[in-house]
Amino acid sequence: MFDLYWTTARTAVMVQLQYRMANYFYMIGMIAEPIIYLVVWSTIAAAQGGEVGGYTPGAFAAYYIVWTLVRNMNIVFTPYGWEWRIKHGELSAALLRPVHPLHFDIAYFAGWKFVVILLWLPLAGLLALLFPPTLHPTWLEVVVFCVAIWGAYLIRTMFLWLLGMVTFWTTRVSALYELYFACELLLSGRLVPMALLPAWARELAWFLPFQWTFGFPIEALVGQLTPHELLLGLAMQLLWILVGLGLVQLVWRAGVRRYGAVGG
Amino acid sequence: MADAAISVAELRKIYQVPEREAGLRAALRSLVRRRVREVPAVAGVSFTIAPGEIVGFLGPNGAGKTTTLKMLAGLLHPTDGEARVLGYQPYRRDYAYLRQMTLVMGNRNQLQWDLPALDSFELQRAIYRIPQTEFRATRDAFIDLMDVGAIVSKPVRNLSLGERMKMEIIGALLHRPKILFLDEPTIGLDVTMQRRIRSFIAAYNQRYAATVMLTSHYMADVEALCQRVIVIHHGRVRYDGPLAGLVDRFAAYRQLEVSLAEPADLSHYGEVVAANGVHVTLRVAKAEASRVSARLLNEQAVADLTIEEPPIDDVIEQVFAT
Structure with missing residues (x-):
């Protein structure tokens, strides 16, 4: 299995390097979102005497610069891709291989991440020059962050696979996707750091997978999490990966039965 | 037949097709009452194929050829009847079965568009867990047989349709499957390419004693490769026997x-x-x-x-x- 992961990831790196300029422009386009959040929150912080909910402009800069990497790590095979995959017969080809397509997706997008990280470094440097971050992580925080971004990647892979598999039953499910993405935006730490959410929203988010894909990895590096909170966060990520994997297996079996019944 | 490579008995596939009349009223009515029609794509097909045989599977468009091949490859679940390939029930898609078969369809695309075919072959090696030495020997032999040594390092997007099809077939056979389901492998290709692919299939069949089921609308493919043909029409077998016998009978x-x-x-x-x-x-x-x-x-x-x-x-x- 290691050989499959290694070869698939290497293939993804080769393919994505062919598209390095497209990837770069995509990443440049993507940083518009955190820059808007950063400018808005920094302005509010300045207006409120230098900080909002414990976040200074430097802390916001650190949060949203790390955000750009975490966002890129969170790019996985989307439900829209699933529609395309079924429509163009790609799923049939995948079903004929003696390996679960989930392995292929995890390996392929993992390979893509290495290209993304490489391209991200100069962008992060530029952002740090424009918006000086306050960032003093400990070694433990760095190690937990490095694990947590891959944990986030796996959680999001599982849940977007679940959403994507809805296309086994119906062809147009974009409204459902949009609902999921809206919940994720609000309850993950993507739009606003979790610490700035109302208490009820933080409590609700604790029982959902979203914050473990955005807020937790970012705060692991830039926040003030205790070692206990860091390890608890990794444990929660593991839990959500396992929950997601179990659900993926269940829905996959039913979905493939349905696919085999109605035609590939 | 106990030692048949492929054994099919009364195989059926009925599709449920949604149906509604044209117009706004019909569209509104379909919101509350959805009508479906049953379309029998394969209506009780039986045959056996011995190991090493090349069989032409013929029929007009919509006859049920591709549906049958998809059921035998494990992509479709039969509505009724029995299919066994190498002793496996295809719809279960056991990995042990998938490692021994291949389905080549005209629209199948297992090649990485932006990379040379060699890189896609490497991916196939990893997927099918082919030992390195066996992989290299097979790959090089196939490249020679198909005469694609000069283009195997070019990105797939720069290849012609015929060249891509050659690469697709090589990629599909690197794991040396015992069963080949070939659905229109020469469609849209010029005569020279068709001939090269035909001779490759014949050579593969001889070298590895593989069983081949081939659909094609080009009778040249069938005449060159198949001693036996199964003709299917409206989901039923109309003829099963030697190619020459088909002429006598019809x-x-x-x-x-x-x-x-x-x-x-x-x-x-x-x-x-x-x-x-x-x-x-x-x-x-x-x-x-x-x-x-x-x-x-x-x-x-x-x-x-x-x-x-x-x-x-x-x-x-x-x-x-x-």
Whole structure:
């Protein structure tokens, strides 16, 4: 299995390097979102005497610069891709291989991440020059962050696979996707750091997978999490990966039965 | 047949197709009452194929060929009946089974568009867990057989349709499957490419004793590769036997190639298909062929006369028309 992961990831790196300029422009386009959040929150912080909910402009800069990497790590095979995959017969080809397509997706997008990280470094440097971050992580925080971004990647892979598999039953499910993405935006730490959410929203988010894909990895590096909170966060990520994997297996079996019944 | 590579008994596939009339009213009605129609794509097909056989699976569009192949490959769950390939039930898609078969369809794309085919072959090696030495030997042998050594390092997007199809077939066979389901492998290719792919399939079959089921609308493919054909129409087997037997059974006419000493009108002997001076091609009913030949020899100054089978394309058309 290691050989499959290694070869698939290497293939993804080769393919994505062919598209390095497209990837770069995509990443440049993507940083518009955190820059808007950063400018808005920094302005509010300045207006409120230098900080909002414990976040200074430097802390916001650190949060949203790390955000750009975490966002890129969170790019996985989307439900829209699933529609395309079924429509163009790609799923049939995948079903004929003696390996679960989930392995292929995890390996392929993992390979893509290495290209993304490489391209991200100069962008992060530029952002740090424009918006000086306050960032003093400990070694433990760095190690937990490095694990947590891959944990986030796996959680999001599982849940977007679940959403994507809805296309086994119906062809147009974009409204459902949009609902999921809206919940994720609000309850993950993507739009606003979790610490700035109302208490009820933080409590609700604790029982959902979203914050473990955005807020937790970012705060692991830039926040003030205790070692206990860091390890608890990794444990929660593991839990959500396992929950997601179990659900993926269940829905996959039913979905493939349905696919085999109605035609590939 | 206990040792059959492929064994199919009363295999059926019925699709549920949503149906509604045109217009706004029908669209609104379909919100509360959805109508579906049952379409039998395969309506009870039975056959067995021995290991190492190459069988042509023929039929017009919509006859049920691709549906049958998809059921045998494990992509579709049969509605009823039994299918066994190498002893496996295909719809279970056991990995042990998938490692021993391949399905090549015209639209299948297992190649990485932006990379040379060699990189896609490497991915196939990892997917099928092919040992390195075996992989290299097979890959190099196939590259030689297909004569693609000069283009195997070019990005796939820069290859022609025929070149891509060659690469697809190599990629699909690197794991040396024992069962090949080939659905229109030469579709859209020029004659030279078709010939090269045909000879590759024949060589693969000989070298690895692989069992092949081939669908094609090009009779040249069938004539070159298949001793046996199964003809399917409206989801049922109409003929299963030697290619030559198909002509005997379904050809309703014979062609008489007549060379005359001097030009003459032969239209009262049969349908004149072609006339070029003293050379005339006549089409006559199969039962009449001997009698018309005897009459021609008695009544005309015939220099030469041969009775020929009609072209196989015409025979197949005849089968589908019945």
